Amino acid sequence: MNDNLDKQLEAWKEQRSPKDAQFASEEKFAADFFEKAAQLPAEKDAKKTFWPIVCKLAACVAVVLCLAVMLLKLNQTNETAIMDMPLAQVPKIELIEMVREQNDKAAEIMLPRAVEALPPPPLTAAEKTVVPEKPESMPAVKQTRREELQERFMAAEKKEQNNEAIDAVAKSVPLHPVMAKAKSAVKDVAYAPQKPVARYRKALTPQEMPRMMKVQSDGYNMVDENMQFSASPSWNTEEYKNVSEKPFLAVTENPLSTFGADVDTAGYGMMRRMIVQDRRLPPPNAIRIEELLNYFHYDYPMPEKDDVMRPHFEMQVAPWNPSHQLLLVGIQAKTIPLEELPPSHYVFLIDNSGSMSHVFPMVKDAMTALAKQLRKGDSVSMVTYGGGVNVLLEAAWDPQVVCAEIEKLDVGGYTPGGEGIQKAYQIAEKHFIKGGNNRIVLITDGDFNVGTSSEAELVEMVEAKQKSCIYLTVVGCGMGNYKDNKMKMLANKGNGNYFYLDEPREARKIFVKGMTGNMVTICRDVKFQLEFNPSKVFAYRQLGYELRAMASSDFRNDAKDSGEVGMGQQVTVLYELVPAEASEDVKKQAVPGWQPLKYAKTEAIANDELLTFRMRYKLPQGDVPAVEKTTALTTVPMPTSNWNWASSVAEFALRLRHSSFAGDADYSRAMKRARTALGDDTAGHRIEFLLLILRTQELDAK
Amino acid sequence: MKDKDQQFQQLISGELPVLRGGIYRIVGNTADTDDVIQDAMLRAYRQFDSFKNQSALRTWIYRIAVNCAFDCVRQKKRQAKMLSDYGENALNETTQAHDEEQLQALEDAVAELPENYREAIVWGCLSDLSGHDAAEKLGCSENALYQRVFQAKQMLKKALMKEDEE
Numbered sequence: 001m002n003d004n005l006d007k008q009l010e011a012w013k014e015q016r017s018p019k020d021a022q023f024a025s026e027e028k029f030a031a032d033f034f035e036k037a038a039q040l041p042a043e044k045d046a047k048k049t050f051w052p053i054v055c056k057l058a059a060c061v062a063v064v065l066c067l068a069v070m071l072l073k074l075n076q077t078n079e080t081a082i083m084d085m086p087l088a089q090v091p092k093i094e095l096i097e098m099v100r101e102q103n104d105k106a107a108e109i110m111l112p113r114a115v116e117a118l119p120p121p122p123l124t125a126a127e128k129t130v131v132p133e134k135p136e137s138m139p140a141v142k143q144t145r146r147e148e149l150q151e152r153f154m155a156a157e158k159k160e161q162n163n164e165a166i167d168a169v170a171k172s173v174p175l176h177p178v179m180a181k182a183k184s185a186v187k188d189v190a191y192a193p194q195k196p197v198a199r200y201r202k203a204l205t206p207q208e209m210p211r212m213m214k215v216q217s218d219g220y221n222m223v224d225e226n227m228q229f230s231a232s233p234s235w236n237t238e239e240y241k242n243v244s245e246k247p248f249l250a251v252t253e254n255p256l257s258t259f260g261a262d263v264d265t266a267g268y269g270m271m272r273r274m275i276v277q278d279r280r281l282p283p284p285n286a287i288r289i290e291e292l293l294n295y296f297h298y299d300y301p302m303p304e305k306d307d308v309m310r311p312h313f314e315m316q317v318a319p320w321n322p323s324h325q326l327l328l329v330g331i332q333a334k335t336i337p338l339e340e341l342p343p344s345h346y347v348f349l350i351d352n353s354g355s356m357s358h359v360f361p362m363v364k365d366a367m368t369a370l371a372k373q374l375r376k377g378d379s380v381s382m383v384t385y386g387g388g389v390n391v392l393l394e395a396a397w398d399p400q401v402v403c404a405e406i407e408k409l410d411v412g413g414y415t416p417g418g419e420g421i422q423k424a425y426q427i428a429e430k431h432f433i434k435g436g437n438n439r440i441v442l443i444t445d446g447d448f449n450v451g452t453s454s455e456a457e458l459v460e461m462v463e464a465k466q467k468s469c470i471y472l473t474v475v476g477c478g479m480g481n482y483k484d485n486k487m488k489m490l491a492n493k494g495n496g497n498y499f500y501l502d503e504p505r506e507a508r509k510i511f512v513k514g515m516t517g518n519m520v521t522i523c524r525d526v527k528f529q530l531e532f533n534p535s536k537v538f539a540y541r542q543l544g545y546e547l548r549a550m551a552s553s554d555f556r557n558d559a560k561d562s563g564e565v566g567m568g569q570q571v572t573v574l575y576e577l578v579p580a581e582a583s584e585d586v587k588k589q590a591v592p593g594w595q596p597l598k599y600a601k602t603e604a605i606a607n608d609e610l611l612t613f614r615m616r617y618k619l620p621q622g623d624v625p626a627v628e629k630t631t632a633l634t635t636v637p638m639p640t641s642n643w644n645w646a647s648s649v650a651e652f653a654l655r656l657r658h659s660s661f662a663g664d665a666d667y668s669r670a671m672k673r674a675r676t677a678l679g680d681d682t683a684g685h686r687i688e689f690l691l692l693i694l695r696t697q698e699l700d701a702k
Numbered sequence: 703m704k705d706k707d708q709q710f711q712q713l714i715s716g717e718l719p720v721l722r723g724g725i726y727r728i729v730g731n732t733a734d735t736d737d738v739i740q741d742a743m744l745r746a747y748r749q750f751d752s753f754k755n756q757s758a759l760r761t762w763i764y765r766i767a768v769n770c771a772f773d774c775v776r777q778k779k780r781q782a783k784m785l786s787d788y789g790e791n792a793l794n795e796t797t798q799a800h801d802e803e804q805l806q807a808l809e810d811a812v813a814e815l816p817e818n819y820r821e822a823i824v825w826g827c828l829s830d831l832s833g834h835d836a837a838e839k840l841g842c843s844e845n846a847l848y849q850r851v852f853q854a855k856q857m858l859k860k861a862l863m864k865e866d867e868e
Contacts, residue, residue, distance in 0.1 A: 005808075005855055005858060005859055005862070006855075008804060008805070008808050009808070009823075009827050009828065011805065012727065012805055012808060012809070012828060013727060013827075013828050015805065016726060016727040016730055017727075018722055018723050018726040018727070018735075021722075021726055021731075021732050021735075022732060023722055023732050023735070023736065024732070024736060026714065026715060026718055029714060029718060029736060029739075029740070030711060030714045030715075032736075032740065033710070033714065033740055033743060033744070034707065034710075036740065036744060037707075037710075037744060037747050388749075419752045457754075
């Protein structure tokens with residue numbers, strides 16, 4: 001096949017060789033070219049040559065709209081069909097969707113009941129303290145056919161249990177009226193019914209259409225096994241940054257662990273999209289444990305009056321490795337009353353190139369949501385880049401004007417990203433509010449395909465600009481052609497944060513609920529450092545934060561850029577520790593080949609402290625010196641639901657990543673523990689995660 | 703202004719033969735080839751101010767020319783199809799030989815590749831440029847280009863295989 005393709009390419013090359021072609025002379029070409037170039041002034045010219053493209057795009061949009069309307073209708077029939085079904089028969093995936101789509105009130109009523117009904121009994125007190133049981137003699141090698149079959153059977157049984165769990169959820173919800181109520185509440189939200197449209201539009205081809213319709217008219221589960229075509233385009237050019245996990249480090253050699261703050265949550269949205277919408281397991285590199293951890297809200301104590309951030313600790317035996325401990329460090333940033341917030345100037349920088357067409361309605365909603373939150377003194381500018389860079393609004397303060405302008409937006413053209421970013425920074429500088437919150441909100445799928453867009457150039461420029469106290473929020477969306485690596489890097493370099501929009505609900509989480517946290521920076525260049533006491537801890541391993549790791553020497557180097565933390569935000573970090581009193585075997589396994597240093601003898605100083613935690617940050621405005629706070633930790637409080645939740649998220653992530661440090665990490669145990677830690681979860685994020693685990697388990701079993 | 707024209711004059715005399723070599727292989731006749739190149743250059747001319755240096759400008763032209771060329775081919779095909787729909791089969795009547803058909807399939811597959819892979823195939827495989835030169839024109843390292851060509855070929859294989867099955 002390989003030769004064949006090469007041969008074909010060669011044949012093509014030969015057959016169309018320009019050798020014998022009679023081209024016009026170079027002079028003639030040049031003359032023609034300059035004649036044309038001189039004919040039209042730049043602006044009008046642009047319109048003229050771009051018209052055909054605009055027309056084409058308009059045609060595309062029309063087709064898309066037609067499809068959308070058709071699907072909308074189909075979907076509605078499907079929805080009613082589901083509402084009329086006995087609940088036990090409601091397909092699982094729909095249940096997940098429903099749970100997610102409910103407004104908070106309905107979630108409050110229904111979710112706890114659903115959870116109570118999940119089958120395995122809650123953990124007993126004894127189980128809670130030492131969760132992991134020893135794996136019963138792992139099947140070392142598949143010796144006989146019988147053993148192989150046995151194993152398969154066990155796998156199937158596991159899956160069956162899993163299905164039962166979901167059925168139980170379905171059965172336990174005799175809440176048909178509530179469900180209906182929730183549904184009608186959702187319908188009030190204009191985009192709710194559109195959602196599946198956006199999701200399936202891409203996958204439908206004329207051949208598939210009839211099949212789809214048949215399934216729909218049967219009222220059957222829309223996302224059935226047979227419908228896997230929605231999974232992924234025939235090839236996928238999404239790019240994720242390669243992340244290699246941090247190993248265990250011996251405390252005697254590396255007593256310091258230093259990293260920058262990271263409150264991004266994009267990783268969770270991307271993972272959810274792949275599992276629920278694409279129905280595939282995400283590639284290991286797309287899973288960033290820190291972003292999964294930070295997606296959830298924890299119950300950490302608020303900082304004292306004058307403090308900006310406050311650390312909180314919890315420790316317990318690591319669920320996936322009973323000889324290790326798992327330390328949770330949660331950092332809570334303070335909140336400011338809304339009235340006291342400084343005025344803001346937002347520059348929306350919107351990629352309205354053709355590749356954005358299928359997510360554009362959602363993007364518009366997200367921006368409208370933000371525009372409606374504008375307070376007195378706030379202002380908005382808007383720059384689009386697609387067919388060219390256009391400035392649509394400059395420092396407008398009237399939400400109505402802004403919304404109207406958003407309404408008019410449309411897609412079309414290529415993506416000269418670099419130029420757009422430059423323009424946005426120019427405008428941000430022009431309308432700079434001194435002492436205020438100056439922020440660029442970049443919304444794109446990250447596919448900068450034309451113009452000055454080499455990654456290095458872009459980053460260079462953003463880095464040059466970040467000194468000016470203008471922050472950058474990157475909101476990624478789209479799929480199939482998504483450039484996660486570029487986006488993450490831009491946000492990191494541009495003093496900013498990074499989100500991923502996979503569904504309208506997420507837009508609300510980012511722009512409405514998380515608005516103050518995501519949009520108002522409370523301290524910048526936030527760095528954390530832990531120093532472990534070698535007499536207590538033999539080795540440690542930080543989970544995640546690979547992209548934020550720092551050299552210890554950079555901790556006090558204030559020229560070194562680091563992450564930002566917004567108002568009320570939380571940073572959650574997990575460390576897996578090998579205690580100093582652990583057996584030699586355990587130590588050897590964690591840090592293979594470790595031996596004491598020959599010259600530098602580390603005499604343990606008599607000290608009961610486990611570790612010292614330092615944080616260093618700058619206040620957001622002006623050129624102020626950095627502040628450093630230190631906390632020494634002797635006894636670690638018993639774990640609460642914070643630890644239970646964070647550890648199950650981590651266990652899930654380790655298992656999903658096929659991490660080499662996963663130990664015997666297991667979905668169902670993560671699930672079991674997570675269920676004890678649901679808290680009051682009014683927004684339904686945690687229950688959604690439980691269902692996500694079930695879903696993953698199923699996919700994994702395949 | 704003068705400076706701008708001069709730069710374009712230089713570009714034309716320096717790059718025209720290479721551009722023609724590559725684009726001709728996509729569109730297949732001289733008139734369209736020149737149209738496509740002219741179109742690409744006009745676009746670059748208009749956006750001239752946003753380019754930092756000449757190499758960025760050149761890269762851009764190489765890139766956009768491929769896009770224009772495939773657009774041109776697509777348009778031609780659509781016209782031909784419209785004609786044949788109206789019964790004027792004159793254009794399509796010549797029965798296509800087997801390898802002609804194969805070439806057609808390959809061409810379609812290339813047209814469907816994502817942009818940066820497509821240009822890697824056109825300039826790295828189909829044109830007369832050496833690997834080093836092609837990488838330079840596209841503004842990337844030679845290794846990156848080979849990597850992309852390799853991946854593009856993988857995609858092509860997949861696409862062609864799928865086609866065969868159907």
